[in-house]
Amino acid sequence: MTNIQVSTKINGDNCEFLCRPEETLLEVLRDRMGLTGTKEGCASGDCGACSVMLDDRLVCSCLVLGAEAQGRQVDTIEGMADGGELHPLQRNFIEHAALQCGICTPGFLIAAKALLDKNPDPTETEVRYWLAGNLCRCTGYDKIVRAVLHTAEEMRGTELG
Amino acid sequence: MVKVSLWGGLREFTDGNSEFEFSAPTIHKVFLQLIEQYPGLEPELENNVSVAVDGQIYRDSIFVSLDEEAELFILPKLQGG
Amino acid sequence: MAKIDRLEKTDGFRVVGTRPDRPDGVDKVTGRARFGADTFAPGMLIGKVLRSPHPHARIVSIDTTKAMALHGVKAIVTAQDFGEVPRAHKATLHNVMAHGKALYEGHAVAAVAAADVSIARKAVKLIDVEYEILPHVTDVDAAMAQDAPLLHEDNFTSGIDPKPEKPSNIDSFSEFGHGNIEDGFAKADIILEREFTTEAAHQGYIEPHACLATFSEDGNSEIWCTTQGHFLVRDTCAALLDIAESRLRVTASEIGGGFGGKTVVYLEPLALALSRKTGRPVKMVMSRSEVFRATGPTSSSSMRVKIGVTNDGKITAGDAHLNYQSGAFGGFIAMLGAMCAYACYSLENVRATGDEVLTNRPMQASYRAPGAPIINFAVESVIDELAGKLGIDPIDFRLMNAAKEGDRSSYGPKYDQIGLVKTLESARDHPHYQAPVAEGQARGMAVGFWFNFGGLTSISLNVNTDGTVTVSVGRPDIGGSRAAMCQMAAEALGIPYENVRTIIADTSSLGFNDTTDGSRTTFANGLAIIRAAQGAILEMCGRVAKIWDIPQDAVEWVDGFAKPCGPNAGDFEPMGIAEIARKTAQTGGPIAGHHEVNAEGAGVSFSAHIADVKVDEETGCTQICRYTVVQDAGKAIHPSYVEGQYQGGAVQGIGWALNEGYIYGDDGIMQNPGFLDYRMPVCSDVPMIEAKIIEIPNKGHPYGVRGVGETSIVPPLATIANAICSATGIRMTQIPMAPPVLLKAIEEHKKG
Numbered sequence: 001m002t003n004i005q006v007s008t009k010i011n012g013d014n015c016e017f018l019c020r021p022e023e024t025l026l027e028v029l030r031d032r033m034g035l036t037g038t039k040e041g042c043a044s045g046d047c048g049a050c051s052v053m054l055d056d057r058l059v060c061s062c063l064v065l066g067a068e069a070q071g072r073q074v075d076t077i078e079g080m081a082d083g084g085e086l087h088p089l090q091r092n093f094i095e096h097a098a099l100q101c102g103i104c105t106p107g108f109l110i111a112a113k114a115l116l117d118k119n120p121d122p123t124e125t126e127v128r129y130w131l132a133g134n135l136c137r138c139t140g141y142d143k144i145v146r147a148v149l150h151t152a153e154e155m156r157g158t159e160l161g
Numbered sequence: 162m163v164k165v166s167l168w169g170g171l172r173e174f175t176d177g178n179s180e181f182e183f184s185a186p187t188i189h190k191v192f193l194q195l196i197e198q199y200p201g202l203e204p205e206l207e208n209n210v211s212v213a214v215d216g217q218i219y220r221d222s223i224f225v226s227l228d229e230e231a232e233l234f235i236l237p238k239l240q241g242g
Numbered sequence: 243m244a245k246i247d248r249l250e251k252t253d254g255f256r257v258v259g260t261r262p263d264r265p266d267g268v269d270k271v272t273g274r275a276r277f278g279a280d281t282f283a284p285g286m287l288i289g290k291v292l293r294s295p296h297p298h299a300r301i302v303s304i305d306t307t308k309a310m311a312l313h314g315v316k317a318i319v320t321a322q323d324f325g326e327v328p329r330a331h332k333a334t335l336h337n338v339m340a341h342g343k344a345l346y347e348g349h350a351v352a353a354v355a356a357a358d359v360s361i362a363r364k365a366v367k368l369i370d371v372e373y374e375i376l377p378h379v380t381d382v383d384a385a386m387a388q389d390a391p392l393l394h395e396d397n398f399t400s401g402i403d404p405k406p407e408k409p410s411n412i413d414s415f416s417e418f419g420h421g422n423i424e425d426g427f428a429k430a431d432i433i434l435e436r437e438f439t440t441e442a443a444h445q446g447y448i449e450p451h452a453c454l455a456t457f458s459e460d461g462n463s464e465i466w467c468t469t470q471g472h473f474l475v476r477d478t479c480a481a482l483l484d485i486a487e488s489r490l491r492v493t494a495s496e497i498g499g500g501f502g503g504k505t506v507v508y509l510e511p512l513a514l515a516l517s518r519k520t521g522r523p524v525k526m527v528m529s530r531s532e533v534f535r536a537t538g539p540t541s542s543s544s545m546r547v548k549i550g551v552t553n554d555g556k557i558t559a560g561d562a563h564l565n566y567q568s569g570a571f572g573g574f575i576a577m578l579g580a581m582c583a584y585a586c587y588s589l590e591n592v593r594a595t596g597d598e599v600l601t602n603r604p605m606q607a608s609y610r611a612p613g614a615p616i617i618n619f620a621v622e623s624v625i626d627e628l629a630g631k632l633g634i635d636p637i638d639f640r641l642m643n644a645a646k647e648g649d650r651s652s653y654g655p656k657y658d659q660i661g662l663v664k665t666l667e668s669a670r671d672h673p674h675y676q677a678p679v680a681e682g683q684a685r686g687m688a689v690g691f692w693f694n695f696g697g698l699t700s701i702s703l704n705v706n707t708d709g710t711v712t713v714s715v716g717r718p719d720i721g722g723s724r725a726a727m728c729q730m731a732a733e734a735l736g737i738p739y740e741n742v743r744t745i746i747a748d749t750s751s752l753g754f755n756d757t758t759d760g761s762r763t764t765f766a767n768g769l770a771i772i773r774a775a776q777g778a779i780l781e782m783c784g785r786v787a788k789i790w791d792i793p794q795d796a797v798e799w800v801d802g803f804a805k806p807c808g809p810n811a812g813d814f815e816p817m818g819i820a821e822i823a824r825k826t827a828q829t830g831g832p833i834a835g836h837h838e839v840n841a842e843g844a845g846v847s848f849s850a851h852i853a854d855v856k857v858d859e860e861t862g863c864t865q866i867c868r869y870t871v872v873q874d875a876g877k878a879i880h881p882s883y884v885e886g887q888y889q890g891g892a893v894q895g896i897g898w899a900l901n902e903g904y905i906y907g908d909d910g911i912m913q914n915p916g917f918l919d920y921r922m923p924v925c926s927d928v929p930m931i932e933a934k935i936i937e938i939p940n941k942g943h944p945y946g947v948r949g950v951g952e953t954s955i956v957p958p959l960a961t962i963a964n965a966i967c968s969a970t971g972i973r974m975t976q977i978p979m980a981p982p983v984l985l986k987a988i989e990e991h992k993k994g
Contacts, residue, residue: 100720101499101500145930
């Protein structure tokens with residue numbers, strides 16, 4: 001089968017790749033681009049470990065075809081920190097012990113950032129429902145929710161101050 | 162004398178007996194005396210048991226020193242998750 | 243000998259008990275950390291497994307001709323590629339690759355290595371397997387029936403005397419207890435007998451099994467894999483492929499959850515066999531469906547519990563029988579369940595018996611306190627019902643009968659120092675239990691027990707020339723344990739946390755280490771690290787004694803500094819670790835400590851849980867409104883990660899209680915092998931989980947540590963069942979208490 005040529009932007013950088021028509025964006029990111037920070041937990045859109053931003057939309061990259069990235073912008077966990085400085089969510093996940101094994105962490109961070117970009121002042125319930133598409137088996141979610149709420153508060157403070 | 166009790170699963174090797182008394186300075190010496198009486202116990206004691214000495218569970222160690230009045234309980238080898 | 247400042251201590255900690263950032267945190271929030279599937283090798287092939295579509299079938303023939311003819315297919319392995327193995331490894335081998343019969347749907351029948359994943363997938367479909375379909379059984383009670391289809395014609399139940407003459411699906415029988423049950427029941431005023439069933443739950447780690455194996459022409463092999471124990475992977479693979487342990491080096495990747503499910507090998511021997519056949523590295527990754535159908539889960543069960551009590555609240559006898567379904571190869575889970583059944587209680591007359599039952603389901607794997615939550619659901623439900631009948635507060639009733647130091651445990655030995663009473667008292671006094679139950683809600687509680695383990699441990703601790711320290715441990719860090727390791731090393735040496743780095747060394751770098759399971763890592767590694775630090779300190783004091791030209795016993799170690807002490811010492815400025823380290827070349831070479839031990843004395847633990855729930859009587863849906871865990875940690879090295887263990891275990895238990903379960907049709911095929919239909923708790927299903935750490939030091943550890951990883955999953959099933967009973971008046975005897983199940987019970991209850 002003929003490969004498809006795709007031009008896209010990943011984490012701000014222009015790039016091109018060839019992929020099979022049936023290849024998912026997740027497979028492209030991991031196996032062709034070496035961006036293994038995006039994880040496969042189920043390949044059926046149920047666990048959120050493969051969450052990335054496609055333009056301004058939070059998606060499961062296992063449910064998007066690689067070819068669909070044509071002309072669009074993909075943002076993954078590898079692009080979240082600003083140079084040497086962690087995003088406040090990344091820092092707060094560490095400080096709040098919001099990860100145990102860490103496999104779901106990239107997906108949670110991408111999803112949480114998407115939330116805070118849209119809603120800088122979410123309630124606990126809003127955080128819980130927004131993150132309901134991401135499975136974590138280790139933490140029981142307590143410290144994840146606390147880390148997100150704390151980050152929201154901190155970022156609001158930064159913007160105001 | 163050291164008091165030794167076996168868990169139920171070992172009774173098939175000991176003609177149904179599960180309470181013993183031995184003079185023994187270590188778990189190892191207790192095992193040797195048990196095996197002398199009941200040779201069928203040997204593979205079980207070698208691979209499949211842990212020993213509680215006065216409540217403290219030793220999963221594998223057999224050269225633990227025993228007090229003269231120690232109470233031993235031989236139980237199945239434990240495994241966690 | 244130099245003097246060391248307070249190596250064993252239960253207070254006055256400097257680093258232990260604080261909450262520093264974990265050393266691997268940045269790697270894990272940036273996507274840099276490499277998990278099982280995150281590695282590649284030049285010339286790598288992709289392996290895929292052909293799995294049986296039938297729950298029970300004789301494999302008549304396997305024809306690989308068409309598959310091998312597909313361009314890009316490099317090798318196929320089947321049972322024929324494995325030789326005879328020692329008896330202890332037979333079940334593992336036959337689970338990794340079906341030999342003669344496929345014993346469950348999803349059982350591996352063949353494995354392919356191909357140039358890429360799409361070729362490998364196509365090749366799997368081109369393998370022709372002729373099956374003779376056999377009758378199957380997946381239900382535990384059905385499997386025990388006289389006329390049930392037999393999984394293994396040579397299985398004669400062990401543990402009963404005389405040995406049975408006929409084979410059956412009962413793998414083994416076990417029995418625990420003491421006193422006389424009948425006498426005990428004769429003294430009771432109230433006797434309750436109830437039957438319970440539970441369905442199998444999967445460990446549900448988010449990272450599927452993955453490995454990369456390289457077999458080299460010179461006989462030296464390497465495996466990279468996600469596992470709870472890379473030494474176990476090495477020894478098992480070496481045995482299955484008949485290679486020397488020294489020739490196989492296994493490196494543990496970062497591990498994306500395990501909970502007991504990654505304490506066995508599945509893909510690793512297949513990848514290594516394929517690599518041996520092709521001379522190329524072979525990478526294998528399971529799909530989620532494969533994870534559900536071919537790995538884990540824990541047992542399903544049917545149980546009978548009978549407890550007698552006097553009118554003033556004294557339990558006179560406890561009896562239980564457990565039938566645990568352990569999949570196609572048996573196990574030890576019913577035995578562990580039977581041991582844990584009545585471990586919370588001080589009983590004169592107690593008996594717990596267990597049957598380990600074979601069925602056409604995947605081989606059960608340990609799941610967090612294996613066996614304990616299942617029987618705990620049954621026993622703690624009856625205890626709760628008795629407390630209700632007696633009109634005694636459920637915690638007070640448990641306190642009246644709680645096991646204490648010196649009591650004979652239900653599983654045999656006498657207890658030494660245990661913290662059950664304090665745990666229950668702390669739960670009773672907790673603000674949650676003291677608060678009135680909110681309108682429309684109901685409360686339940688339960689208490690649970692687990693053993694905790696130590697085990698074989700080998701670590702090394704190297705003082706670098708700048709005075710920083712590197713600790714090498716041999717157990718994968720599954721939940722932040724590296725932070726605790728660094729803390730204990732820093733505490734023992736008297737240096738800052740930031741100056742210690744802990745790495746997980748491969749199997750060629752250390753002696754054998756038992757797997758990260760049994761809640762052992764912080765206990766056993768920690769014990770060894772503290773001892774290794776002691777060795778390094780003694781060496782450093784010796785070097786300083788040389789420099790100062792005074793006797794070694796005139797040097798003491800205080801807060802990270804060597805100081806002169808005693809009448810012969812003289813007057814010297816204290817010398818810190820950095821200065822000592824700088825002079826290692828002049829004073830005798832590198833400074834290191836190491837420790838090898840079979841760490842015994844792990845210390846059992848207890849956990850008490852309280853739940854407030856709301857039951858929607860129109861949908862049968864149970865909402866958890868408030869949840870509290872009270873548990874003894876001995877000493878919490880990093881309290882955040884101890885809390886995390888409590889919270890995570892509780893939510894896994896909540897999922898098992900309310901939704902999770904394997905669903906089989908009459909065809910013996912698992913109907914819900916995905917996260918959509920096997921529904922684990924999501925963020926919006928649960929509230930914050932309050933975690934109360936109690937610290938009753940374990941005298942088997944220099945700092946008093948007890949394992950904390952497993953006990954927290956034991957009480958939730960009963961806790962929630964008891965809360966549902968308070969809410970609805972219905973005593974649920976079936977797990978999961980999923981909405982359709984509870985709704986049916988509510989409707990029947992209303993009909994009367």
